[in-house]
Amino acid sequence: MHCASVKPGVDCVFMNKKGCSFNGGKCRTIVESCEGCDRVLIWEEASYCGSFPDPAAKWRQGHCNLATHVKKEKKDNGNGKINPLKASKRKAAGR
Numbered sequence: 001m002h003c004a005s006v007k008p009g010v011d012c013v014f015m016n017k018k019g020c021s022f023n024g025g026k027c028r029t030i031v032e033s034c035e036g037c038d039r040v041l042i043w044e045e046a047s048y049c050g051s052f053p054d055p056a057a058k059w060r061q062g063h064c065n066l067a068t069h070v071k072k073e074k075k076d077n078g079n080g081k082i083n084p085l086k087a088s089k090r091k092a093a094g095r
């Protein structure tokens with residue numbers, strides 16, 4: 001159902017006929033780490049996340065997985081070398 005409180009028109013799983021069923025009855029505002037993210041929505045001079053009702057929870061275990069302003073670090077095997085088996089397979093596949 002579409003939100004009828006802080007994010008009007010945004011489809012939300014917490015919205016039902018009785019209103020917002022999220023803890024506290026509305027989304028929580030963004031945290032400092034969210035600043036710069038394209039998913040931030042501003043409503044009545046407060047900023048909310050367009051994807052999560054509780055942005056602080058998304059940052060508790062590290063980076064938010066949907067943040068648009070954080071570059072993902074490439075996985076590295078620690079020594080900067082390429083796995084020769086994978087490189088061989090890539091070469092055989094023509095990539």
Ligand code: SF4
Pocket residue numbers: 030031033034037038039040048049050051052054055056058064065066067068
């Ligand atoms: S997607 Fe993540 S970083 Fe972006 S506003 Fe939402 S909680 Fe914050």
